[in-house]
Amino acid sequence: MDFDKIVERHDTDAVKTDSLKKNFGRSDLIPLWVADMDFESPRCIREALQEVVDSGLYGYNVIPEDYFPVIKKWLGEEQGWTVEEQWLSFIPGVVKGIGYILNFFTGKGDGIIVQPPVYPPFMNVPAGNDRKIVFNPLIRLSDSDSRPYAMDFEHLKKIASEENCRALILSNPHNPGGIAWDRETLTELADICYKYNILVIADEIHADMPLFGGRHIPFASVSRQAEKISITLGAPSKTFNMAGIVSSYAVVPEKELREPFYRWLAVNELNSPTIMATRGAMAAYTKGNEWRREMLAYIEKNILFVEEFCKRHFTRFTEASHKSGPDGNIEAEPGNTPTGIKGGNSIQLIKPLRPQASFIVWLDCRELGRVLWENKRTASWSPEASQQLITDLFINKARLALNDGSTFGPGGAGYMRLNVGTPKQVLEEALRRLAYSVNSEEQGPENRH
Ligand SMILES: Cc1ncc(COP(=O)(O)O)c(C=O)c1O
Secondary structure (H helix, E strand, O other): OOOOOOOOOOOOOOHHHHOHHHHHOOOOOEEOOOOOOOOOOOHHHHHHHHHHHHHOOOOOOOOOOOHHHHHHHHHHHHHOOOOOHHHEEEEOOHHHHHHHHHHHHOOOOOEEEEOOOOOOHHHHHHHHOOOEEEEOOOEEOOOOOOOOEEOOHHHHHHHHHHOOEEEEEEEOOEOOOOEOOOHHHHHHHHHHHHHOOOEEEEEOOOOOOEOOOOOOOOHHHOOHHHHHHEEEEEOOOOOOOOHHHOOEEEEOOOHHHHHHHHHHHHHOOOOOOOHHHHHHHHHHHHHOHHHHHHHHHHHHHHHHHHHHHHHHHHEEEEOOEEOEOOOOOEOOOOOOOOOOEEOOEEEEOOEEEOOOEOOEEEEEOHHHHHHHHHHHOOOOOOHHHHHHHHHHHHHHHOOEEOEEHHHHOOOOOOEEEEEOOOOHHHHHHHHHHHHHHHHHHHOOHHHOO
16 A cells, blocks of 8 residues: 555546646646545455456446445444444435435425534535525634534524524534544534434544544434434545545434435435445445555644644744634724734744544634735735635645635635645645745745745
8 A cells, every 4th residue: 555656636537636727727736625535545446346347247236235234334343333224325425415315304495504614515505405504603712622613502502493494414523624523512412403303414424534543423323312313424435535436325223214215215216326336335344444544544644744844834933923803713903904913922824723533634824814914905804805815825826726714614714624635745745835935925025926
């Protein structure tokens, strides 16, 4: 397993490389955005798919008898979650699954709760289906806390009782930020949603990538209430880098939810996998674990490298520092400037928040945004104006394609999402470019290239 190997993805129809121009306006960027990895999938998956290709037989296929037992075994052994085979169904993609669930269980105008900053389709899918998005923004904790965000349960109770909320979409672990929600948080979430009759769609696509000795806790496993109100969506696609194969599944323990929903999936043939999906998933779950462990160890090293680099290259010692507002955003004075000058301090222009799971790192770039804005002062200060300057620096100066934080909804402006599922050499080059561009910007217009 050579995770250092540079794999050329251009002209392979990969979204990450082949839609750079469409999404960023230029194609000369190092792609560190879309959440798939630049590693070749494990050999066991390639062999399983090769066997199908070589057979020359691509007619209609059944679901192999072993398929659901293999998923059940994986969930039991890797996530400590005992499920019954009948709770499982194939589903052709997690985002599609969210769409099916919303269409089946909720109506137009119903409130759907999402907790931003969060994976953009959590907002696009309800909005595009004429549901009302009801935000329960995460609370940004301080750097001294053990994790960067917490759920706002007081606000959740308020919206649950006031708005016509029918469902909540949970990202567990949370994208962005890689937060592995703890048992206490998930239990409280389940209690509230149970009380207000809110269906929880638990997107657990990042579940099998716990980092630094952590463990994933499936939402439905925390209590009987959680089990009764939830539909969990999982997949081997992120973990084994096979998103293009599309091999997701749903887990619905509660019969009253499961039977009608699974009947509807079946009559519409939405529960029919392609032969590549079943063969690929089974190979991943039965033979891919060693690859997964090595991949996670590689990702951990990449994360530590990013942290170290950012500390070394983006820390600034100042006589005066800028204080953050209560929501973690830089406070704007009445004159609309991001200030609040206080005693001497050090700041980090780009601060990676250490993920507890998965290969995406949420970079807190708010201090960088402040410096860029102070240099330019082209518009009155706002998180969005600041985000534009940050994004421009990443794309047009450093030539890097990362996800713009503002696309993750409220609380996302001022952040960038970095994918570290790539060879270290690529990351080194990306961060080197970033440091060079930040330094040039700091030195003023005459030094910019
Ligand atoms: C939280 C989350 N859910 C779902 C997906 C996409 O899943 P799928 O490709 O199965 O639709 C992603 C991909 O980035 C994700 O991060």
